[in-house]
Amino acid sequence: MILVCGGLADVVTELFCARLEDLGYPYRLLDLGFYPERFQVSWSWDGPTPTGLIHGPDWTLDLQQISGVFVRYIGRDGHAPLAQVPELLVDAVLAEAQSGLGALLETLPVPVANRMTGSMSNHSKPYQALLIRDSGLGTPPTLITSDPEAARAFYEQHQGQVIFKSLSGVRSIVRRMHAGDLLRLHLVRDCPVQFQAYLPGDNIRVHTVGETVFATRIHSAAVDYRYARQQGATSEMQPTELPAEVAAACVRLAARLGLVIAGIDLKCTPDGAYYCFEINPSPGFAYYEQHTGQPISAALADALRSTSAQGGDARDDLARVAAVSVSASAPDQQR
Template identity: 30%
Template sequence: MTCSIILGSERDYHAHHLANYCKKRGWLVHLFDAAAFPHRDQISWSTAPQQGWLNINGKHVGFEDIHSAFWSSLEPHALAPSLQPQQQGIALADCSAMLKTWFQWDGIFWVNSYAAIHAHRVKPRQMAVAQALGALIPKTYTGNQPAAIVSLARQFPCIFKPVFGGDHAAPLTPHHVNNGHLERVLRYAPVTVQQYIPGTNVRTYVVGQRHFSAEIRATTIDYRQDPDARIVPVTLPDKMARLALSLADSLGMVWGGIDWRLSDDGDYYFLEINPSPMFIGFERQTGFPITEALFDLLTNVTGSCHSSPEINHSAQLTPPPRHPIP
């Protein structure tokens, strides 16, 4: 029977929210938690006949029955602790290979695809694509050369954040650029340093060909650190709305959350587009029908199914630790 799969853990509130909405609308949906693979759930492929299938908590789901799939979150595999390190490495690689067999199977409409999810983690390329489309980008340096960071910091007030993501943006202070601090910490990891743009934050959600935007009024540099941040619906200028749709399309996304910095002069600066953004809080504060739009996307398959040849098959499936610069 035709169905949708939602990739998310048992503790993923957004995954359960969307799954419950699909069920209320009468659409068959299964939640796949990667943490339950391989000890409980199975992923299979066979040549006799050629077919693939999932077993999710005892339920058989053929690849050919999966109309669409939603990538909410991917938990690390729960492998047996009794395995030796070499065995652990082989087991992780084998589990990853089977997951990717499913993720990249032709005929399944992903919101969003494996390629789009992992392309997002290469932030410099994402910014380069946005800039080529005409987006304004804050002056940015990504890497681990101290002199380049010092040069940028002398020109503008700056913030810094991880290259990969997973931590908040913070102001770059004299402490960070003086006394050999950069030389020490950049031996452990590169960093993204970016010109600070005075202004406010705007988030745009793209769902297929629909878009919803809101201003996030916060008192902190990173609005996620302000528990009292207010979310106010706004109308994106037509030019920026077209750019938002082009950004998602060019980066292989049919769903995403774009973060803009709206300067005091009225210019929109592109910061990033997230292919698996949280949305329930925005929906509740704004009334945006994001859940309904995602349901329509999953069930009607409106929009394009994207793929990318630039797939890193050894890419991490779990987030990194916090950045060492602080």
């Protein structure tokens, strides 16, 4: 039995549930939009692994029946109103509930896509860059600084071909620096900023599911293709193949973080060099699957299914990606 923890207002969770239905894989949905009021999760440690039950509106699931877990935590805006909780305590109640669930998922002896521990690197891009380099992938020339003069020197060193973005896991729009931005460099004294050399070429989004690699090449004139429309540009996507050593490095990177599924952002320059920007532990794969037909959700379902499950060969399951009626939003609305 696969346990899905997420909200159906999230298009990625919606697609994954639809894919499980399509493949005929048994699952239970712990809808985080109504947790904890409509669900009860109770467990204890009587040995090396937790034992307990999850009670839904009309079902009960023993933790020992779970073969794998897919989780997409949600914010307050995706949760139903808590009528019996004072307004000032709502955020605390939701945080406590999801943190408690996360603690349970950390110790379940089954594949979890993805555990909190594997997701922590996304909160520090400098640390994540070190892991990327250790995996064998290149990274762009980068400066992290709160020194205006250092930022100016980096800009001049790269002849103005520089982008800037946030250091943390908070989503930011990647932007090109322009000469006018030099007048604002004094602001970095209040907040360190990440500057990188702008690399020409195509963006490539890689989704790894275990050792399976799905690569999507994006053709777009926008610096940040996720916001192409806002920048007056378009983006086109198509499946692509990676060099074997690049694909292997992506798998190593995801495995090092313990990620069952990962979204890895690469850039392929005109001379065929590959550079990695970051790895996303909660990727919005629905958008890419919709536009390329790559069976990402089916591969993930297979990874979380019990090895004793009835049905055809896993390779046959990956080929059975029927048309599922799910409207995928633009990637700027997903992680």
